[in-house]
Amino acid sequence: MKKLGLTLMIAALVLQGMAQGSANRLSVLEEMESNRLPEGMMGDTLDISYRDSYQYTAYSYTSATPMSEEPVTVTEEKEISFYNDEPVYSGNYRYEYQYQEEDRTSFGDVISEWNSNRKKFKGHWVGFGGGFSNYITGDMQYTMPAPIEYMTLNSGKSFNYHLNFTQLSVGLTRHVGFVTGLGVSWDNFRFEGQNNIQKNEGAPNSAFYFDDPADNNMIKKSTLNVVYLNLPVLLEIQFPAGWNTLNLSAGPFGAVKIGSWSKIVLEGGDKFKNDSDFNFNMLMAGATVRLGFEDIQAYANYYLTPLFLTDKTPGGIDLYTFDVGLSISF
Numbered sequence: 001m002k003k004l005g006l007t008l009m010i011a012a013l014v015l016q017g018m019a020q021g022s023a024n025r026l027s028v029l030e031e032m033e034s035n036r037l038p039e040g041m042m043g044d045t046l047d048i049s050y051r052d053s054y055q056y057t058a059y060s061y062t063s064a065t066p067m068s069e070e071p072v073t074v075t076e077e078k079e080i081s082f083y084n085d086e087p088v089y090s091g092n093y094r095y096e097y098q099y100q101e102e103d104r105t106s107f108g109d110v111i112s113e114w115n116s117n118r119k120k121f122k123g124h125w126v127g128f129g130g131g132f133s134n135y136i137t138g139d140m141q142y143t144m145p146a147p148i149e150y151m152t153l154n155s156g157k158s159f160n161y162h163l164n165f166t167q168l169s170v171g172l173t174r175h176v177g178f179v180t181g182l183g184v185s186w187d188n189f190r191f192e193g194q195n196n197i198q199k200n201e202g203a204p205n206s207a208f209y210f211d212d213p214a215d216n217n218m219i220k221k222s223t224l225n226v227v228y229l230n231l232p233v234l235l236e237i238q239f240p241a242g243w244n245t246l247n248l249s250a251g252p253f254g255a256v257k258i259g260s261w262s263k264i265v266l267e268g269g270d271k272f273k274n275d276s277d278f279n280f281n282m283l284m285a286g287a288t289v290r291l292g293f294e295d296i297q298a299y300a301n302y303y304l305t306p307l308f309l310t311d312k313t314p315g316g317i318d319l320y321t322f323d324v325g326l327s328i329s330f
Helices: 002-021 029-035 109-118 144-152
Strands: 055-060 076-085 086-098 127-137 160-169 176-190 194-201 208-211 220-242 244-266 271-275 282-292 296-303 319-329
Touching: 002 296, 127 296, 144 319, 160 319, 194 220, 194 244, 194 271, 220 282, 244 296, 282 319
Parallel strands: none
Antiparallel strands: 055 086, 076 086, 127 160, 127 319, 160 176, 176 220, 194 208, 220 244, 244 271, 244 282, 282 296, 296 319
16 A cells, blocks of 8 residues: 555656646756746755746745735645644645746847848839820929820820839838839820821921821821830838738839830821830939739829920920829739
8 A cells, every 4th residue: 555655656746747847947057047046946846957937935824814815826735733622724825926037038139030020021013014194294284285285195095014024122120121123114105186296307406396287187096105114212111911911112213215116007007107216305213102902003103304305395395204003013
């Protein structure tokens, strides 16, 4: 019987050691470094290098002394004695409180975590899309003045397209960063009238002019096209919402004209294409705003540089291009 009791006690101690050994404990050296050694340690049956991760406080109690607080976990050891034939209970209560380890995060850990998070930032520039193109005058008039009324565009048939083929994302945080890259954009301006774009030999300050088509009924469709290579510098902010992500980006961009041409289609079906510079500005600057949900963005571009060279624009009136549309990122 004694052997059985001894065996059970050893087994209980082993199981207690295994259970406590699986907890997250500090070693003696770690406890000394933290300067927060547990108090009491009454009844600790484990090896000193595997102390329980609780702080112990001894508390004496008698039947005449109420407990001052509700314990988290209590181990009670009490004895019974008699005074004037009345039982008197005395003993110790061991209170157990969760041991809070000191925050040992170093500055290097903070930098490492920040660096890891910012590398996860990915912008939304690379992709393709399209929308509508148009232009306004320098005083923000959408309707063309009478002298150049023939420059009015067919808004529903003037398109822009773009292909952004390279991107660099520089994260400030996991969801905020700068985005740059390269892209090609194409504006296809479709005139409302029957514009005939031709050389102007009589005006040396203007190599080309747009003929007033009032009595030209042979032209069915007339377009003016220009292609740019774009380089943006955008600040993008992403708003996590569960598995969905809203993203907002804005910033300036620069553009270089890499091609331009006009195309005229006659009523009989004949087509004429003319490749020339058409007095377009070679270097352009503008600003863009992009608002997206996941990989689909709505965008608006506005060019701060006039479409044509100064003093070589139709009627001497500066025109400024703007684009709106949708883009798909990948």
